[in-house]
Amino acid sequence: MSGLKIVVIGGGSSYTPELIDGFIRRAAELPVAEICLVDILAGQHKLDIVADLARRMLTRIGLDSKITTTMDRAAALQGADFVVTQFRVGGLAARARDERFPLQYGVLGQETTGPGGFAKALRTIPVILDICRDMTKICPEAWLINFTNPAGLITESVLTYTKVKCLGLCNVPIHMKMTIAKLLDAKANDVFIDFAGLNHLVWGRKVWHRGIDVTASVLEKMQDGAALTMKNIPDLKWDGDFLRSLGMVPCPYHRYYYMTDSILAEEQAAATTGGAGTRAEIVQAVEENLFKLYQTPELAEKPAELEKRGGAYYSDAAVSLISAIYNDKREIHTVNTVNQGAISGLPTNCVIETNCVISKNGARPLTVGTLPPEIAGLVQQVKAYEMLAVEAGVHGDSNKALQALANHPLIPSVRVAKQLLADLLSLNAAYLPQFKD
Template sequence: MKKLKIAIIGGGSSYTPEIIEGFIKRKDELPLGEIYLVDIEAGEEKLNIVGSLAKRMVKKAGLDIDVVLTLDRREAIKGADFVVTQFRVGGLEARARDERFPLKYDVLGQETTGPGGFAKALRTIPVMMNICKDIKELSPEAWLINFTNPSGLVTEAINKYTDIKCIGLCNVPIHMKMDIAAMLDVDSKDVYVDFIGLNHLVWGRKAYVKEKDVTKLVIEKLQDGASLSMKNISDLKWDGDFLNALGMIPCPYHRYFYMTDRLLKEEKEAAKQGAGGTRAEIVKKVEERLFELYKDENLQEKPKELEKRGGAYYSDAAVSLISAIYNDKKEIHTVNTLNKGTVKELPYDSVIETNCLIDRRGATPLNIKEEVPAEILGLMQAVKSYEVLAAEAAVKGDKQKALLALSVHPLVPSVSVAKDLLRDLLEINKEYLTQFK
């Protein structure tokens, strides 16, 4: 049997023990021969620390897998069967700037949503285009599994401007499924959620436990204090009247659109605390503690503290997706993939987040029988318009498209504010945004 080669770009990430654990758990499903962890020079120290832990984890599991640490991306990609991307251009320092710079215009600062997410996409997409060139040359049959945020927007750019086989991934849908299972005290395997929307803008239209529709019960639980959130998002409670009117289950990120005023107030107060107040600055401290743990030569497993980083269920999402493709499982996964008419109200060639059949062919969306209801359609279309323009701006270095992208985003109040935001983000990120020169 041919042994598989996996390339993980951003191998020095604090998330890496999570995906290594995922491969170990699925050792009987995936005949792995090599896992290449690749990073850039600036991340070499972290790569060595987390890579050493990965090797100890594999050794403890008794697996014959070579874990290779390298700064040579092309070496990692050459001959790979799967390429996983989990990197952050500019590191947490860039994320902290993304979270702060919109606030002076009374606009939310967030790493994947709004102007902050736009800045991250502009830094990330050109790097991803170069990675895709390497894949095309060195392993054209490889699957690219993208976990790099903003995942849906990055996946849109890859699918629109390259011919690489790519599926985008996010842990929000699986997180929602696990939270629903916990609030109803049932096995998560018995929970099915009918997801439709975009990355970080996905709704659960219906939730089922086995064959029973439990959507109303979940909405009642949310009004009764049950949590459906993420580590990186304030667990503000939903308005009961709104949830009853919506009749669907919003994702944690919907708070940025449905509770904008409250989250903006929270962010501005956090930013006033100086260094250490924003989510990026909190995560930086968490990461420092994690890497101190990772240095311990006696540590041979993923530490519980990693859950505080916000990457819960990453291994289940990423590695089970890889296994479903490799083993032709025909399982249902919630992923980011080409629309292809699934949501008739969105462009055919745009990327959506929805339930898909996963097999050797990749992701086949489960067709939505009804029209998307007006309750969610407008917001979905507005954000998709932003994503289409943002992807083009990032790939082509087009300032006009960049201005339009910000101008149509629901969280940006006016064109004049969009111009100010664009000016600032281009200046703050000029060392990364060479496509605009």
């Protein structure tokens, strides 16, 4: 076959048209022969809807890449060049539980951060390791582009426990870049950000516009109403004194750490009867509408409504990364990869999110050096949590699980950590084979 085979696991996701749109926009540099959408039986209906829309999109533009669908993952992986994972174990229902169960203990409920993210990690690790076992056998040379959350922690599981070539990807860095470019009224390509940290805990240590350091100016603009957030994160204003004293640009997710009390209050209000519901619950409605829309036979483009779903620039990040690998571009992308000493003070083998030069051989991080104490401690504390979470998730080790939660900065005591752990193990029992003996 001349041309690439892209396998999308979780292909029935409402995000897929976004991804297809990305491949369309980069068709000139990325010769895609086949995009194989894989999902599980329960998702077949959505998968068919999405596949049909994808085909209409390609037809409209005159591309002859083939869209295929299957529930047979092993078959899909035959001949794969890139495997994109965007699946969600337990679906939005599980996410909704993740968002609700911590609230009763006065702890944030969030998809990727805190106990919710921890539950998601435990559900996801067995599945991603299983995918990797298949890839090792069937397509050992293929690249895994992991978008499944919590992306840093899942990527660390893959890179620690398998031989699969994997990059972890998140749209937060590109989202920050685009938003900051807007703040600066600048072209995105003229803005460069020195990102470093962990997934959903990444700072822009410096922002340059055409090589001029504009960090201070960005920080001023960020507090002047422009809040630089994302669809799925409450749009709370940043404190000007704090930003100035920090001297670096926090990512939208940092609100969970820096504004814990305010966000918790918002979440609790939303979660009460009569409230707006949690983010997952809102998204469920958005999704339903999206899938209705996707079935419109006339629709042959990514619909504008998709933007409400979140995940902006996801396809840009993913497809441009795939192109940088395929075309050996040696461009700088912000991805999750092994530290290797790039950030001093973090273990050499852990996964970080940072600027990397991307080539056919993957990612090589730019050297970051020592993080200043303003951010070093939080990064190290969250990485300790992540390392414990990976051990807990891979080995089904409840001691590590308790330590993971007790080490999470958003969990106020061991007592609460124990309760959260008991709850999440019970709520997710169906998805946690590793914790059955």
